Amino acid sequence: MTFSSSSPAGIGIVGCGNISERYVKGISRFPLLKTLGCADMYQEAADKLSASTAISAYPSVDALLDDPGVDVVVNITSPVAHAEVSFAALKAGKHVYVEKPMGATVAEGRRMIEAAVAAGRVLGSAPDTFLGSSAQTARAAVDKGVIGEPIGAVGFVTHSKAETWHPDPTFLFKPGGGPVLDLGPYYVTALVNLLGPVASVAGFSRVGAPVRTVSAPGRRVDKITVEVPTHAVASLEFASGALATMMFSFDVWDHHLPYLEIYGQEGALGLFDPNKYDGPVVTRGHHDSEWATLPPVFPPSAEPGSPEQFMRGPGVVDLVRALDGAPHRASAALALHVLEVLQAVETASQTRQSVGIESRVERPATVPADPKW
Ligand SMILES: NC(=O)c1ccc[n+]([C@@H]2O[C@H](COP(=O)([O-])OP(=O)(O)OC[C@H]3O[C@@H](n4cnc5c(N)ncnc54)[C@H](O)[C@@H]3O)[C@@H](O)[C@H]2O)c1
Incomplete structure (x- = not known):
């Protein structure tokens, strides 16, 4: 699947806590990506992120996963929820980029990779700062x-x-x-x-x-x-x-x-x-x-120390480029x-x-x- 600035990858954000605004703003810098909306287990968290960034809030995580326009789920829930949310997203046919640590345990991480292989989807993970x-x-x-x-x-x-x-x-x-x-x-x-x-x-x-x-x-x-x-x-x-x-x-x-x-x-x-x-x-x-x-x-x-420096997103671009055969670095x-x-x-x-x-x-x-x- 080829994505480009005229046909960007649709991004769905799951987990609307402390880091989420830096993801939404960071992702908006990259023409290859387009954030379609966000969801959280607590609707007020999704509504709050929607209000501060002007992206849509889905009524539930399932609604986000049901949206065929979402190509990649950016899973920025709490570490203990990384595996569960990633499994659901992979099952729904989405590629997944998950925050660190990828799972709460190595066993969870291994199962996440197995689930991605079984679904034929790509799983990427933070940190991406090494990019x-x-x-x-x-x-x-x-x-x-x-x-x-x-x-x-x-x-x-x-x-x-x-x-x-x-x-x-x-x-x-x-x-x-x-x-x-x-x-x-x-x-x-x-x-x-x-x-x-x-x-x-x-x-x-x-x-x-x-x-x-x-x-x-x-x-x-x-x-x-x-x-x-x-x-x-x-x-x-x-x-x-x-x-x-x-x-x-x-x-x-x-x-x-x-x-x-x-x-x-x-x-x-x-x-x-x-x-x-x-x-x-x-x-x-x-x-x-x-x-x-x-x-x-x-x-x-x-600029080092500026707020923009803390904005996330390169790892998501890395994943989307990997879908087109580029090396997957934040894998x-x-x-x-x-x-x-x-x-x-x-x-x-x-x-x-x-x-x-x-x-x-x-x-x-x-x-x-x-x-x-
Ligand atoms: N806060 C930071 O500065 C920062 C920086 C880099 C990376 N991270 C990573 O990002 C992730 C999130 O961190 P945070 O600080 O935003 O945490 P947070 O606790 O502020 O937010 C997590 C959000 O995920 C939601 N959530 C939890 N389980 C869920 C589930 N099963 N389904 C849907 N939503 C669920 C919570 O309701 C909450 O709104 C963590 O993995 C953390 O390590 C955070």
């Missing part, structure tokens, strides 16, 4: 050998302080949430994009505080009982032999830590926040006197591998043993210098 100028600039540097063969890496996932801005961050402290599954996907996907698949994982985790206090303006909850670890450390051994030291934490509120750094035989590479599409990438050779900022391989999608296979790695952090912590990773993925294809999304 942005920042991660692609880092990838080009590694591929060109700027730091030589990568030996090690560090990644520090620190608290997004969701209690101070999300009106209901409950899901972040329940199964499917926590710093490992909520923010970990950005970091581990960025590392797999640079270093290839992970072979094994060791780790430890704990709960920081059993109850979290919400202070966000307009909050719908005041207190949350924590059900998942909120501070974890892990070692990742990549199939290439590279070793990464990771921390994932909702208990580190303030710090001087980098986001991600890669250490090679000839130099080091410093990445920007992998939760963002654009931002500086720096490098320093062993014999350089200072760090240098690399020119981006293509222009940033928006379900990549998301499942990342989910398996992240789930292994908790398994390793519980069993006090390192965990072998079964799935293997190739590094995703690079994004062309002129992406023409």
